[in-house]
Amino acid sequence: MAMGHYVNYYRLEMAQQREEEGEEAGVKRSAQYMALLTGPGFTGHVLALILFLMVTSSVERVRRKGFETFWYTHHLFILFFITLMFHGAFCFIRADTPPYCKSSPGSYKFVLGSLFFYILERTVREIRARLPTAISKIVLHPSKVLEVQIKKSSNQHGDGFFRAKAGQYVFLNCPDISAFEWHPFTITSAPEEDYVSVHIRIVGDWTTAFAKRLGCSFDDEQQFWIEELKNRTSNGVGGGEETISGVGVGAASGSSSAVAMDSMAFGSGASLMGGAKQRASASANSLQLQRPTEPTITLPRVLLDGPYGSPSEDAFNYEIAVLVGAGIGVTPFASVLKHIWYSVMQPTKIITLRKVYFFWVCRDRDAFEWFQDLLIALEEQNLTGFLEIRSYLTGELGKEEMDTVLMEARAAAAAAAARHFRNKHYYGGGGGDGADVGNQGFEGKGGEGDLLTKLHKPLGGSGAFPMEVMLGEEMNGSNETLSDARRDRDAITGLRSPTYYGRPNFDKIFGELALAHPQEHGQVGVFFCGPKPLGKTLHRCARKYKFKFHKENF
Structure with missing residues (x-):
């Protein structure tokens, strides 16, 4: 133009000789x-x-x-x-012709x-941003992910001003950093909860400044405490929810004085997955790492604008919902899954959903800890016929991570073998001596008796090495699983459902879903949040099998 x-x-x-007036005529x-x-x-x-x-x-x-x-x-x-x-x-x-120009x-x-x-x-x-808010809890997760829980605003009658549906998002502003910047974040709390939570990945200038303002700088010292928690927990020390004492975090909601919290809760984000987490939860005593007390940090005021609608909230309009999250793209479905849990625990109305398939694709092993407690709680409600969870690990496991998984798997194998021996000899579990106990109680793939089956191919390409894992079957039969015999728990996530290694083949998966639900093709909704290449693949597969595709902006 x-x-x-x-x-x-x-x-x-x-082409034109302009008729100027006065001196410019x-x-x-x-x-x-x-x-x-x-x-x-x-x-x-x-x-x-x-x-x-x-x-x-x-x-x-x-x-x-x-x-x-x-x-x-x-x-x-x-x-x-x-x-x-x-x-x-x-x-x-x-x-x-005159007049040449209009006067108005x-x-x-x-x-x-x-x-x-x-x-x-x-x-x-x-106007909405002026409603009173206060940060009630900060949870530090692995892979530089920060969870911020904000108390919902309410009036003098106790009616909440902030009413959000599962899957919606809000704009967040921190005046201490910038009075004009509003950043969108997906709500990860359920509508039934009395707070609003968001999971923030520390990747840019604003998120880094916000984390530092909250006292979470992700510096070497803080990383040391996280690793110390992991080391102690993996060695079986302590239990429950791990905390770091002495981190002064205050809650400021318009007052000049800071109300200091006892500690910063690291939640499940500070413990290893699988065996370490399960061992930790067995003890009532929490692990406390003492360090010199630091000056109390007054938490900043945050402003919320929203909520705003997103495609994920339409998941409850389908009979069959397929939720696919990649990395931090899982956040829209955290709210949806929590709402499902509350709907099962406290049913107040009939929902259209009859079956939910949840696929979580992660490159980093630690990323599975972000919503581990939620997924375990969903599994414990015996929602096998309603909810199916599948985790995929696409990144390469380092040597230390591999050793940790192997150590936990071997410890679980020894404990399971001991339980089998006791049941066999003291509770009439069968005859014979105990020499072949390792081959009688636990069978791997193809009926083999070994608890651990050797994989003779590298995991993750260059730099990886063979690893001993239990093999599991997936829908398309193309992904190995890293599993744990301890109460049928997975060694990576701690879930009963196994973790599959490698990228999922959604063409085969969707094909089997179409066969499993032949009458509901028009009632199968695919909801995705993640990178564009995977979104294009899902869109193509959804069109092939006539599923309805919904993509979240990522």
Whole structure:
């Protein structure tokens, strides 16, 4: 469009002798003069520059790495509208007969409507943001993920102002960092809970500053305490919910004084998965790591705008729901799964859902700890016929992680063999001596008696090495599983359902889902949040089997 304007300036210079008045009467202006020094020319260049900055800063790569640049540049649209009003106010294009120009401006008619709705939206946001909020809990998870729980606002009658549905999201603002930046985060708490929680991955400038403002800097010292917790827990020391004492975290909700919490709860994020977590929960004593007390940190005030709707909330409109989360993209489904748990525990209304398939694809082993407690709670409700959970580990396991899994699996094997020996010899579990106890109680794939079956191929490509695991069967039969004989718990996640190693073959999985639900093709909804390549694959497979595909912005 800008090049078209330059061409028009040139053609105007060649074809038209402007009738100027006063001292400029009879003067013919050049195309360069009209394009650069006249009112329409100058304002036009300003408009073009603003559009260029807004478009280039909206590119995904820029938006991911420098959200602040995108955010502030995008608000140049206010200057754009103001300049646009003046752009047509210089009577540059005239009529052929007098009066050559209209005396009253008319450009405001084209922008007044949109500006009105924008001002209305910002006013509503400011009013909602002024509702009282207070951070009630901070949970530090592995892989630089921070969970922030915010107490829901309520009036003097106890009615909650903040009412969200499962799967929705909010905009979060921290005035201590920036008064103008609002960042979207998916709500991970259920509507039935009295708080709003979000899981924030520390990847950018704003999230890093927010974590530091909360006292979670992810520095070497804090990482030391996390590793210490892992080491002690994996050695069977302590139990329950691990905490770090002496971390001064206060809750400030408009008052100058800080109410210090006893500790910062690391929850399941500070313990190893599988055996370590199960061993820890067996003891009533919590593990406390003492260190010198630090000055109390006053938690900042946060503002919430929302909630806003998302595709995930439509999961309850289908009879069969397939939830697929990749990495931190699992957050929309945390709220959905929690709502399912509350619906089963406290049924208040009939829901359309009859079956839920939950697929979680992660590259990092520690990422499975983010919502481990929730998934275990869902499994313990005996929802086998209603909920099916499948975890996929696509990243390469390091040597230390491999050793940890092997150590836990061998410890579980020894404990299981001992239980089998006692049951056999003291409770009439069978005859014979105990020499073959390892081959009688636990059978691997294909009926073999060994608890651990050797995999003779590398896991994860270059740099990996063979590992002893139990083999499990998946729907498509193409993924190995890392499993644990201890109460049928998986060695990676601690769930009863096994963890599959490698990328899932959704074409085969969806094919078997179509065979399992032949009458509900139109009632199978696929909900996805994650990277674009996987989203394209799921979309293609969903169209092939006539499933309804819903993608969350990621």
